[in-house]
Amino acid sequence: MTKLSIQVTHYRACVVVSIAGDLDKVSAPELEQTLTDLLAGGHIHLIADVSELDFCDSTGVWLLLSGLRRTFEAGGWLRLAGVRGFLQRLLELTRLSDAFPTDPTVAESLSHAPTRRSSPPTVA
Incomplete structure (x- = not known):
């Protein structure tokens, strides 16, 4: 059984x-939904703390890349904190x-966070 724990902490x-x-493929939808919900709520500056990540397969990497792209398109960013071990090696390879x-x-x-929360972009 794949075990994944996700904790969300809001800062200013x-x-x-x-x-x-x-x-991995089994647990990725949970993280994908979390990222989708955050972006829908106007949170465009995200930090993924991966310091406690034990394993990440290609599905997980693609999900992180998707989050990077989606935050960038919304005018924000996604940073990775604590990259080590398996994920570090996978990103290098x-x-x-x-x-x-x-x-x-x-x-x-x-x-690296902005001094205040950015407003989500408006659609004309």
């Missing part, structure tokens, strides 16, 4: 999504490590 100008356990802004810790990622 961004949201930290802490991901622990295994991110696939040459995707340069695609993601990364920080060693959540605290460092938080230093």
Whole structure:
């Protein structure tokens, strides 16, 4: 059985999504729904704390890439904090490590947050 734990912590100008356990084909829809809900709520600056991630397969990497693209298209960003182990090796092997802004810790990622919450873009 795939175990994934997701914890969402709201800060003034961004949201930290802490991901622990295994991110794979079976568990990815749970994280995808979390990201979708956050973006729908106007949260466009996201930090994915992956320091407690034990495993990530290609489905998980594609989901993180999708989150990166979706936040960018909304005028925001997605940063990875605490990349290590299996995910770090996977990003290096696939040459995707340069695609993601990364920080060693959540605290460092938080230093990149805007000083206030951005308004979601308006549709004309």
